[in-house]
Amino acid sequence: MKILVGIKRVVDYNVRIRVKSDGSGVDTDGVKMSINPFDEIALEEALRIREAGLAEEVIVVSLGGNECQQQLRTGLAMGADRAIQVDTSENLQPLTIARTFLKVIEKEQPGLVLLGKQAIDGDNSQTAQMLAALWDRPQATFASGLNLSGDTATVVREVDAGLETIEVDLPAVVSVDLRLNEPRFVKLPDIMKAKRKPLDVISLGDLGVTSENDLEISHYTPPPARDKGHMVEDTAQLVAELKSRGLV
Template identity: 55%
Template structure:
C-alpha cells in the first residue's frame, strides 16, 4: 500500500518573522526555512507504518517553489522512498494545494494520505479537510495515535471532552497532531542516501489544476506591542478599571 505525505516549506519556528515594509506579506529573504513541524510528524508516522510492514511505499509531496526540493530531500532522509514537487511560483492557498493533492491521489492511488494538521505560517488547518471532501474519502483529523489492521485504520484523536477513537475504511485522509510521535534525528548517511532517491518535478498545468488565488491579502502587520502593566491598590479599583477603561465587564 502506498502512502502520500504532504509537506510544506515554511519559515523555521526558531526565526522571528518580519513584515515587509510595504505590508504585503512576511519577509522571507535570507531567513532559514524548514519543514513544517506537523508535516515532519506526518512523515515520521508514515515511515513507522512502513517499518511495521503495513506500508510498502512512502511518497513525499510538496507544492511550492524550487527550493522545496531541499525539504523533500529531508523527508526522504527521514525515510520517504521518493518525492514529487509540484513547482509553483505564486503563493498557494489551501484550496489550490488540496486540488493539486487530489490530482496526485488520482494518479498514484495511495491507500492513505497523511498531512500535518496545519502549517505554522498561516495556521489555516484546511488542506486535509478540503482534500478529503474533494476526493470523497473518510478523514480523521488531529490524530494522536494511528493503527492499521485488516484493511481498517483506527485513529485516536484528542477532543475537548477527552479522547475519541475512529475507525476508517481505506483509502483515507488523516492529519497529525503533536502527540502522535517524535520525529527521528536525520543522520548524515541517510542524508547522502536521500540525494540518490527519485524526485519528480511537475507543474500544476501537468495535473490540470487551476491554482489562481481566491483570496486577496490586503495588508499584513505586526501585532501591537504590549503596554506596561499597572498595580491597583484593591479589588474595587480593579473592577472599576475593567469596567470603565478596558470595558470587558
C-alpha cells in the same frame, strides 16, 4: 499500500516573524526554512507504518518552486522512498492544494494520505479536510494516535473536549497533531543516500490544475502590542493588585 505525505516548506518555528514595513508580507530574506513541524510528524508516522510492515512505500509531495526540493530531500533523508515536487511559483491556497493532491492521488493510488494538521505560516488548517471532501473519503483530523488494521484505521483525535476516537475505512486522509510521535533525527549517511533517491518534478499546469476562487490577502500588519506591564515584589502585592482590579 502506498502512503502519501504532504510536506510544506515554511519559516522555521523558532524564527520570530517580522512584518515588512510596507505591509506587503513578512520578511523571509535569509530566514531559516524548514519542513512544517506537523508535516514532519506525518512523515515520521508514515515511516513507522512502513517499518511495521503495513506499507511498502512512502512518497513525500511538496508544492512549490525548486527551493522546496530542499525539504523533500530532508524527507528522503528521514526515510521516504521517493519524492514528487509539483512545480509552481504561485502561492497556492488550500482549495487548490487539495485539488492538486487529488491529481497526485489519482495517479499514485495511496491507501493513506498523511498531512500536518496545519502549516505554521498560514495557520489555515484546511487542506486535509478539503482533500477528503473532494476525494469523497474519510477525514481524521488532529490525530494523536493512529492504528491500522486491515482496511480500517482507528484514530485518536485531540479535540477541545478531550480525546475522541473514530474509525475510518481506507483510503483516508489523516491530519496529525503534535503528540502523535517524535520525529527521528536525520543522520549524515542518510543525507548522502537521499541524494540518489528519485525526485520527480511535475508542473502544476501538467496536472491540469489552476487556482480558482482565491482569497486576496491585501495587507499585513503586526499585531497590536500589549501595554508594558510591571513587576511586583511578593505574593501579598500580587494578590492586593488582583483584588484592587476586581479580578479575584
